[in-house]
Amino acid sequence: MVIDWDDRSPVEAVSGQSLVPVIDDDGRVVSDSTRIFGYLEERYPDPPLYPSDPARRAETEIFIDWFNEVWKRSPNAIDEELEKNAHPAAIATESKRMAVRMSLFEDMLTGRNYLMGDRVSAADFAAFPFLKYAALPVDPSDDEPFHRVLADHQPLRKGHSSLRDWIERIDALPRA
Numbered sequence: 613m614v615i616d617w618d619d620r621s622p623v624e625a626v627s628g629q630s631l632v633p634v635i636d637d638d639g640r641v642v643s644d645s646t647r648i649f650g651y652l653e654e655r656y657p658d659p660p661l662y663p664s665d666p667a668r669r670a671e672t673e674i675f676i677d678w679f680n681e682v683w684k685r686s687p688n689a690i691d692e693e694l695e696k697n698a699h700p701a702a703i704a705t706e707s708k709r710m711a712v713r714m715s716l717f718e719d720m721l722t723g724r725n726y727l728m729g730d731r732v733s734a735a736d737f738a739a740f741p742f743l744k745y746a747a748l749p750v751d752p753s754d755d756e757p758f759h760r761v762l763a764d765h766q767p768l769r770k771g772h773s774s775l776r777d778w779i780e781r782i783d784a785l786p787r788a
């Protein structure tokens with residue numbers, strides 16, 4: 613179910629909080645994307661969302677934590693600045709950070725199809741909903757300013773072909 617950005621009542625009714633994503637698996641309600649990955653891994657271990665090797669699993673968890681706690685700060689800061697129309701210099705600084713990080717994702721995909729290796733993992737599912745705006749068109753009916761920030765501040769350069777291919781690869785995965 614897709615939730616209207618301005619009407620969180622269905623999310624609140626089911627989960628007692630207002631943020632998405634939330635899953636309701638036959639009455640088992642889990643919110644927060646990282647907790648949802650953990651729930652799915654435990655309840656439906658095949659196919660796995662995390663590598664079985666403990667070191668690779670730790671790397672995957674660290675990447676997701678970095679993505680949520682560090683990477684997301686820049687688009688959120690730009691979104692807030694645009695709303696207040698306060699500091700263009702702050703927007704430029706965060707925009708530069710986002711542009712530089714595009715090369716990090718490109719480099720992570722060197723010689724492998726997914727962010728953490730040759731198998732799709734929770735890392736890909738954590739990053740894709742944000743990075744996809746670099747290559748996929750924004751739905752014309754989508755007037756969510758945060759999505760515009762993601763489309764406007766993630767420049768896909770000529771050399772970012774692995775990242776472009778990854779976005780298309782993840783987008784082509786079957787959906788529930």
Ligand SMILES: N[C@@H](CCC(=O)N[C@@H](CS)C(=O)NCC(=O)O)C(=O)O
Pocket residue numbers: 630631632633643644645646680
């Ligand atoms: N840590 C949470 C963050 C959830 C979150 O910020 N969700 C955003 C959409 S990606 C949201 O619902 N925002 C609505 C709001 O802030 O009012 C997670 O990873 O699930």
